[in-house]
Amino acid sequence: MVKQERALRTRQALIRAGAELFAREGFVAASLSTISGEAGVSNGALHFHFENKRALARAVEDEALARLRRITAESLERDGRALPALVDATYELVDRIAEDVVVRAGFGLGDDPGRGEAASLRREWRYWVEDSVRRAERDGWLARGVPAADAVTAVVAATVGFEVLGGEDEAWLSRDRVTGFWRLLLPRLTDRHALVIAVSGR
């Protein structure tokens, strides 16, 4: 039991150290011995947990995906209505990308040409935005004449932009920037003024 716990803790330390290095240097340049060194474990321990760098990157991505799903689930728990939950999730998302290197690396790995795998976090996020907008439309929250597809396009493109621009300049991951975006978009997207005012007050 104690041994299992230690193994779990080692695994988590490797995922964290891997995320740090993938985010900083990219998949190809990141060296496994640097990662095991930063996690404070031996190369052997790393290879006990992960067959190769690809497997470690997949574990980072899986962990990031689990955290992203927690963000969207918690936003829905806080406010069961689709559009307020979507707005809430965008704030939580930029917070987490700024603070949590696993989430940040998870998004970055999807974009890493040296790795050559599909961007699973962005895809998951896009599906969730699509689903939220469709539910908002069904529930009568979208203003008349606003195509749901346009709302999805704007929200997905802008949030991915925040994520990528935040890699160079943290200001893009601030609540102010997200508020600026919603302050502009929301009055066009919905007639529910309470939501518009709530965002403006953030």
Next chain:
Amino acid sequence: MVKQERALRTRQALIRAGAELFAREGFVAASLSTISGEAGVSNGALHFHFENKRALARAVEDEALARLRRITAESLERDGRALPALVDATYELVDRIAEDVVVRAGFGLGDDPGRGEAASLRREWRYWVEDSVRRAERDGWLARGVPAADAVTAVVAATVGFEVLGGEDEAWLSRDRVTGFWRLLLPRLTDRHALVIAVSGR
């Protein structure tokens, strides 16, 4: 003269082959001998033009930057007014990212963690959007109560999102997507209905 012309053509072929490989495999994984092979020149010829991979990447970025500046300059020539020119430039930008590997690689190199240099294309684009929005505001094209900073945030974030998402799925670089974004945003941004209608008709 003929010799100079040939040297110039070789340089351009290397920039193009470098862009192809950087876009496909990333900076770290791209091999100089593959690049010279794809350009149809010897390794010696590559090293005559570019001291190392870093210098070649900088040349790709410089060429992409020159093409980006041509896009924005031409949009301003077509329509001297800041907001129509901005809208026009976003269409041209996604077209060029889709069609021109040098422009695409130039943007991608800025985001490549293995290279570790600042993202000069995104910065240039952001400056131009800022400048355009400020001029639009000064000329009375921004709707009352719309902060110019919010407009910059939304346009920069969304266009960078299009660029990045386009790397995984070309549909994000289609005129339809760009129209979807503007159709949603423009009626909030400006009272000039002619511009709104012109975009909807694209």
